[in-house]
Amino acid sequence: MQYEMVAGFETHVELATNTKIFCSCTTQFGADSNTHCCPICIGLPGVLPKLNRQAVRYAIMAGLATNCHIANISKMDRKNYCYPDLPKAYQISQYDKPLCENGYIQLSNGRKIRLNRIHIEEDAGKLIHKRGDTYVDYNRGGVPLIEIVSEPDIRSVEEAKEYVEKLQQIMRYIGVSDCRMQEGSMRCDVNVSVRPVGSTELGTRTEIKNMNSITFIGRAMEYEFARQVDLIESGGEVEQQTLRYNDAENTTSPMRGKEDANDYRYFRDPDLVTISVTDEEIEELKAKIPELPFEKVERYVNELGLSEKDAANIAKYRNIAEFFEAASEGVKNPKSVSNFIIGQIFRRLETEEDKENFDIKTTPEQLCELVKLIEAGKIKNNLAKSTLEKMLDTGKPVTEFVSESDMAGLDENALAELCKKAVESNPKAVEDFKKGKQKAVKSLVGFVMKESRGKADAAAAEKIIIEIIGG
């Protein structure tokens, strides 16, 4: 029998606020343990939490960018459970009145992954297990999170990866989170079930907790899919349980028994008043949402003539997309701008983070100037490439490296002279060419390019050289 994978995601995203969700401690990552704490975020009795306005705004923006309906009225609830990462023995979250509902993310194959809800909540502290003891650091406790809950609409590992990447891109674009999975500012719980192809019923699902890498998500889902299919094929049944993915062995294993939903004893947090958002405020936040990556890809392909792949590569990072758009201002063929970015500039940006930051010396105006000179026929491509390298090294404009006389190009006579010189000074290459070694002509052209300091038109030079040798 053929089986199909059915998966849904619960994605936690740390919001990029300066302070925690209910107190004014900083959210900065990487400090000494328990140095970003106060009585509120370590849960001392008698303190009064106060909601961070910016966290609410960011969550609404996340909802708007994922096609959610924003609730005019929502509230905070207590989710009770007892574990050392939670000093109050409850987490302040949202239960039956979340801030955002009924959104979706559209995948490149056209399928929509529905979002059930996005709610705000506080992050838990960090636990380090040593020799059986547990060391607790509450710096992360109280950092604002949104939890993005999808419907079980994902049907393959590819769709899952694209879904996570899209969420990551969108959240970064709108500036609500840096979504750094290694640092834990974006984490996914994935629930997976299988069913016979064609069936519309949902199978029993398992939930893989706390995944912090897209690669691992893919592997864990593949493993879990195969495990469940094997189980069913051999007459067994899938047991609903919470799993942990072990990346070293590429397996999943059950976690300690988790209390089921009833035991969370959700109730309204009496310390926190209703959140009321007016339509005007929603409109105001909507106006802050920039053109999103997939919208950019569409525009780059349809209006600027980029390939789908190049468009996606540029639009993936907001800084790069903005650089590209500024550098394409008034350019006839923006494709040459994207070629410089994806070719030469990307070579200098090794990591994803480098690309995200896009810290280069050349300004978009400078690249624009260079491309316009090429389009006006004043600089040949080879010269442009080597010039761009110098520009990127120094941050200086093209005019620093290419003089007026360089840009004037070579007139026909000068070119013919140089070609003649090339033939005369390279008897070996000429000999080779005559013997039928076609490639030998390239070294002659190279000579011309070098002598002309890149000004010559290589194709024209080649033609003239062949004429000279032949004649």
Add this chain to the structure above:
Amino acid sequence: MVTREDVINIARLSKLYIAEEDLDEMTKAMADIVKFADTINNASEDGVEFDNINNLSNAFREDEVVPSYDRDEILSNANDTDEGHFLVRKRV
């Protein structure tokens, strides 16, 4: 209905110890408390929102950092600490 098992479960979740001989009395007390809380059902009328009886909304804080507490002070109430952490000892 509150059962002995409910009380044991709630006590466990609340990290409370209840002696075996107190369980019956505690179960009855819990049942009385729940019954008392149930009186709120009599007050319910359709369309009346009890969720927000104060009619308060939007008590927000601006997103401005205030220095946190000294770590020694933060850890001063803990039962056990080590290397700047709260320490939860292995349960034997």
